[in-house]
Amino acid sequence: MPTDxxxxxxxxxxxxxPGVRAxxxxxxxxxxxxxxxxxxxxxxxxxTLMNIxxxxxxxxxxxxxxxxxxVTFVSPxxxxxxxxxxxxxxxxxxxxxxxxxNVVLGEEVTRGVLLDQTEAARRVRELSQQYNLAVEPGAIIxxxxxxxxQRVEIIKALYRDAEILILxxxxxxxxxxxxxxxxxxxxxxxxxxxxxxxxxxxxxxxxAVAHRIxxxxxxxxxxxxxxxxxxxxxxxxxxxxxxxxxxVHKEAARPKDVVLEVANLSAHDDRQHPALRxxxxxxxxxxxxGVAGVQGNGQTELVExxxxxxxxxxxxxxxxxxxxxxxxPRAVTSASCGHVPEDRQRFGLVGDYTVSENLVLNSYFEPxxxxxxxWRTLPxxxxxxxxxxxxxxxxxxxxxxxxxxxxxxxLVLSLFGITDVEAASRDAMKGPYLIExxxxxxxxxxxxxxxxxxxFWLVNWVSKRGPAAGQTPRAGLVFNHTAVDAHASGxxxxxxxxxxxxxxxxxxxxxxxxxxxxxxxxxxxxPRLLIxxxxxxxxxxxxxxxxxxxxxxxxDAGAAVLLVSAELDEIMALSDRIVVMYKGExxxxxxxxxxxxxxxxxxxxxxxxxxxxxxRPAASAA
Amino acid sequence: xxxxVMVEAAARSRRTIWMTxxxxxxxxxxxxxxxxxxxxxxxxxxxxxxxxxxxxIALGAMSGIFSERSGVVNIGIEGMMLMAAYVGFMxxxxxxxxxxxxxxxxxxxxxGLSIAGGVLVGGLMGLLHALxxxxxxxxxxxxxxxxxxxxxxxxxxxxxxxxxxxxxxxxAVTSPLTPDAGLFYWVGxxxxxxxxxxxxxxxxxxxxxxxxxxxxxxxxxxxxxxxPRAADTLGINVHRLQYLNLFFSGCVAGLGGVxxxxxxxxxxxxxxxxxxxxxxxxxxxxxxWHPLGAAAGALLFGFATALQGQLQFFNIKIPHQFVGMLPYxxxxxxxxxxxxxxRPPAHSGKPYDVE
Ligand SMILES: Nc1ncnc2c1ncn2[C@@H]1O[C@H](COP(=O)(O)OP(=O)(O)O)[C@@H](O)[C@H]1O
Ligand SMILES: [Mg+2]
Numbered sequence: 001m002p003t004d005x006x007x008x009x010x011x012x013x014x015x016x017x018p019g020v021r022a023x024x025x026x027x028x029x030x031x032x033x034x035x036x037x038x039x040x041x042x043x044x045x046x047x048t049l050m051n052i053x054x055x056x057x058x059x060x061x062x063x064x065x066x067x068x069x070x071v072t073f074v075s076p077x078x079x080x081x082x083x084x085x086x087x088x089x090x091x092x093x094x095x096x097x098x099x100x101x102n103v104v105l106g107e108e109v110t111r112g113v114l115l116d117q118t119e120a121a122r123r124v125r126e127l128s129q130q131y132n133l134a135v136e137p138g139a140i141i142x143x144x145x146x147x148x149x150q151r152v153e154i155i156k157a158l159y160r161d162a163e164i165l166i167l168x169x170x171x172x173x174x175x176x177x178x179x180x181x182x183x184x185x186x187x188x189x190x191x192x193x194x195x196x197x198x199x200x201x202x203x204x205x206x207x208a209v210a211h212r213i214x215x216x217x218x219x220x221x222x223x224x225x226x227x228x229x230x231x232x233x234x235x236x237x238x239x240x241x242x243x244x245x246x247x248v249h250k251e252a253a254r255p256k257d258v259v260l261e262v263a264n265l266s267a268h269d270d271r272q273h274p275a276l277r278x279x280x281x282x283x284x285x286x287x288x289x290g291v292a293g294v295q296g297n298g299q300t301e302l303v304e305x306x307x308x309x310x311x312x313x314x315x316x317x318x319x320x321x322x323x324x325x326x327x328x329p330r331a332v333t334s335a336s337c338g339h340v341p342e343d344r345q346r347f348g349l350v351g352d353y354t355v356s357e358n359l360v361l362n363s364y365f366e367p368x369x370x371x372x373x374x375w376r377t378l379p380x381x382x383x384x385x386x387x388x389x390x391x392x393x394x395x396x397x398x399x400x401x402x403x404x405x406x407x408x409x410x411l412v413l414s415l416f417g418i419t420d421v422e423a424a425s426r427d428a429m430k431g432p433y434l435i436e437x438x439x440x441x442x443x444x445x446x447x448x449x450x451x452x453x454x455x456f457w458l459v460n461w462v463s464k465r466g467p468a469a470g471q472t473p474r475a476g477l478v479f480n481h482t483a484v485d486a487h488a489s490g491x492x493x494x495x496x497x498x499x500x501x502x503x504x505x506x507x508x509x510x511x512x513x514x515x516x517x518x519x520x521x522x523x524x525x526x527p528r529l530l531i532x533x534x535x536x537x538x539x540x541x542x543x544x545x546x547x548x549x550x551x552x553x554x555x556d557a558g559a560a561v562l563l564v565s566a567e568l569d570e571i572m573a574l575s576d577r578i579v580v581m582y583k584g585e586x587x588x589x590x591x592x593x594x595x596x597x598x599x600x601x602x603x604x605x606x607x608x609x610x611x612x613x614x615x616r617p618a619a620s621a622a
Numbered sequence: 623x624x625x626x627v628m629v630e631a632a633a634r635s636r637r638t639i640w641m642t643x644x645x646x647x648x649x650x651x652x653x654x655x656x657x658x659x660x661x662x663x664x665x666x667x668x669x670x671x672x673x674x675x676x677x678x679i680a681l682g683a684m685s686g687i688f689s690e691r692s693g694v695v696n697i698g699i700e701g702m703m704l705m706a707a708y709v710g711f712m713x714x715x716x717x718x719x720x721x722x723x724x725x726x727x728x729x730x731x732x733x734g735l736s737i738a739g740g741v742l743v744g745g746l747m748g749l750l751h752a753l754x755x756x757x758x759x760x761x762x763x764x765x766x767x768x769x770x771x772x773x774x775x776x777x778x779x780x781x782x783x784x785x786x787x788x789x790x791x792x793x794a795v796t797s798p799l800t801p802d803a804g805l806f807y808w809v810g811x812x813x814x815x816x817x818x819x820x821x822x823x824x825x826x827x828x829x830x831x832x833x834x835x836x837x838x839x840x841x842x843x844x845x846x847x848x849x850p851r852a853a854d855t856l857g858i859n860v861h862r863l864q865y866l867n868l869f870f871s872g873c874v875a876g877l878g879g880v881x882x883x884x885x886x887x888x889x890x891x892x893x894x895x896x897x898x899x900x901x902x903x904x905x906x907x908x909x910x911w912h913p914l915g916a917a918a919g920a921l922l923f924g925f926a927t928a929l930q931g932q933l934q935f936f937n938i939k940i941p942h943q944f945v946g947m948l949p950y951x952x953x954x955x956x957x958x959x960x961x962x963x964x965r966p967p968a969h970s971g972k973p974y975d976v977e
Pocket of ligand 1: 017018020021022040041042043044045046047048049
């Protein structure tokens with residue numbers, strides 16, 4: 001519970017990064033036992049401010065006071081000693097080490113020179129009991145679910161006697177259930193007098209758990225509010241600086257023919273455990289099918305099998321009537337399927353490639369991006385043809401020589417009763433060369449022609465993979481930068497991707513803009529089938545609004561959309577029909593209008609569909 | 623689910639222990655069998671040659687573990703060894719001159735200073751590697767290559783043909799046993815009668831294993847090799863620890879180098895490390911970045927080298943070039959086939975920027 005005592009004050013903090021003013025005269029104060037929500041879009045400067053408070057960055061100007069005393073932190077070490085603990089946006093845990101090792105690292109318990117691992121484990125267990133943070137000290141981090149890993153992070157801070165706890169976007173990676181657990185832990189800590197700064201850009205969470213809300217935008221604090229006096233709309237407007245549509249507007253769906261048909265699909269996950277068990281469903285043109293479920297119930301594997309990234313064990317996948325079970329990703333793409341992958345850093349884009357290159361990752365081999373050679377590039381292409389041609393020629397010539405030696409000459413000579421071919425050929429060497437010369441020329445011409453045709457065919461075959469047969473302009477071998485850049489400029493404008501230029505590396509964009517880039521690439525082709533996995537994970541409200549509108553627009557333009565999301569709100573807002581996945585199975589299929597949030601939550605937690613859906617929504621929705 | 627994970631881990635480590643035990647038993651049985659076939663002299667000679675071959679490789683591998691565990695790839699071990707071998711040898715040569723005071727010429731002082739000098743030079747090379755990779759963010763492979771080239775060039779240029787010394791390291795303990803003692807005599811021939819550096823190496827392997835896995839220094843070192851950022855957020859000075867560990871790494875490589883010139887061979891030749899620094903890296907991977915595993919790998923390699931030497935004595939109709947390939951071939955096979963999924967420290971070879 002918050003008290004009047006101020007434990008932390010940031011006064012007039014400024015921090016300049018090359019080209020960005022990340023913190024611009026920021027003031028912030030934190031009371032003892034308070035949960036202070038720091039709300040702001042991506043890039044608002046929240047993490048920067050926290051890193052300054054934690055001693056990881058140094059402010060250009062301004063001051064920090066802990067319990068009224070001014071402090072300067074050279075490194076996190078001093079911040080830790082002042083009772084500040086921080087759980088970073090990206091967990092700072094060592095995956096291969098145990099929980100206890102991670103907790104004590106840097107503040108080890110020793111007996112003599114040796115680590116006292118029993119004592120370390122005991123202290124971890126003690127802390128986890130004291131604060132209801134159930135976790136096993138001996139467990140290896142990488143084998144724990146993210147929710148547990150987060151607890152380890154919190155224990156790390158508490159182990160160092162943190163009285164001020166900074167949680168930087170702790171919920172971004174959590175399932176709804178884990179978020180609930182985290183909130184309970186936070187309230188518990190606050191009751192024990194721990195002060196918490198909770199960073200997020202999710203409005204519902206702020207209203208659920210915060211005692212006070214401070215909003216940042218563009219490096220500045222733009223306002224503060226109390227949860228009781230705020231609505232999601234008012235907070236969103238403060239955060240984005242304009243009115244934001246939190247609920248997408250959409251007409252009723254008008255589903256037409258079936259585009260995606262999945263029948264009895266089964267698959268294993270990376271650890272060879274069954275991940276999908278006989279999953280069947282279909283998605284029609286003009287509808288959004290939402291796949292709800294707590295993360296790790298097979299959704300990831302489902303999308304991977306559909307898009308050719310994982311091998312299914314049994315079952316069938318048909319897209320537009322074509323059997324594409326275990327087809328290659330290229331084949332799936334060519335069947336007019338767009339895919340927004342859940343892990344955009346790993347599967348969505350190539351960080352080192354430019355924005356324009358990233359925007360043609362799914363079509364670079366098609367015209368006009370892959371163009372026939374121009375006069376300038378011709379020499380290069382000639383070399384490309386020459387290499388296989390010469391190789392084929394040499395191989396054919398060698399083959400012909402062997403055939404002569406082994407078959408032709410023995411045969412011919414045997415007609416004349418000569419059996420010692422070696423001797424005969426030695427004799428022949430003394431004879432006139434004319435015949436040999438003629439033969440060489442003829443053979444060279446014949447083989448040369450065959451080799452050239454083969455090489456031509458080979459190169460063409462390689463370069464023409466991609467666009468389906470009968471598609472218009474011929475693809476070529478040359479990457480057409482002009483066309484690629486023009487394409488990129490169009491999409492950047494249409495999808496409002498904030499980037500300095502199309503030549504900027506994709507990886508340097510902010511999360512929201514990276515996602516818009518992926519969406520632009522996949523949606524820009526107007527695919528018949530759209531598979532969007534966690535399309536708005538970890539991005540800001542403005543970008544979420546935009547991507548949601550785009551998904552609805554695609555649906556209205558006749559695409560079949562398969563939407564996989566761990567965010568119930570997103571599923572509820574966008575889907576026309578919803579399937580719920582639990583332990584690799586589809587446990588319920590419902591119309592979006594006929595189910596409540598609570599019912600979905602129960603289904604996701606494994607409750608039986610009959611039990612949950614028997615009580616008609618009318619009862620609870622009334 | 624948690625408990626199954628831990629049971630699996632326990633089973634894995636128990637299996638490793640059993641495998642090791644079985645391996646040791648098999649080796650002893652094989653040694654006895656061989657002894658009855660070719661006589662104990664040959665077997666003991668092969669074992670001693672194995673140990674002699676293993677020491678510099680083991681030290682090189684320790685050096686590699688020191689640096690890779692702290693996140694720095696070190697292919698400069700070869701150069702560090704060579705440089706230390708040269709310097710150690712030259713100090714020995716210098717202190718053996720007639721004009722040097724007798725106190726310095728006395729064997730323990732002369733050889734002690736030679737070893738210390740070589741090791742220190744190795745350490746300085748390690749610091750150079752740290753300076754290049756940590757401070758100036760040079761690619762680790764390039765920096766290592768620079769060090770190798772530097773060492774090869776410098777020692778080759780400064781090499782004095784025909785330099786003589788007052789002798790190399792004598793056995794640190796002499797065996798009191800006579801052949802009458804039977805088995806004990808042979809065991810004594812293996813366990814005793816070795817130079818100082820051999821015993822130091824065994825000690826180092828044990829101490830290093832304990833230090834790496836049971837001390838705060840070890841925990842921090844492993845942490846910065848896996849996830850330096852995490853260590854940084856806990857107030858650990860990543861770069862300082864990297865400098866320190868690379869100094870150690872160089873010192874240990876240096877010890878491997880002086881082993882060659884001060885204990886095993888006694889003289890210096892151009893390029894005398896002969897790829898041992900690279901074999902050591904392979905052995906390090908074979909040992910999965912664990913000192914004990916690396917030591918086992920070094921012994922295996924030493925054994926292959928010794929066997930190769932013996933085979934060349936016998937009149938086997940295999941060209942000696944092929945017999946000479948044996949240890950290297952073994953390295954390839956072991957690395958390709960038996961190591962399985964070796965996982966290097968996650969952040970090894972990448973620069974780390976403190977904000
Ligand atoms: N180390 C850095 N170097 C350069 N720019 C940075 C660095 N860290 C953050 N920034 C920039 O500062 C701004 C604020 O970033 P950040 O504090 O991470 O925002 P938030 O956490 O609110 O999403 C962004 O424009 C970001 O690109
Ligand atoms: Mg942030």
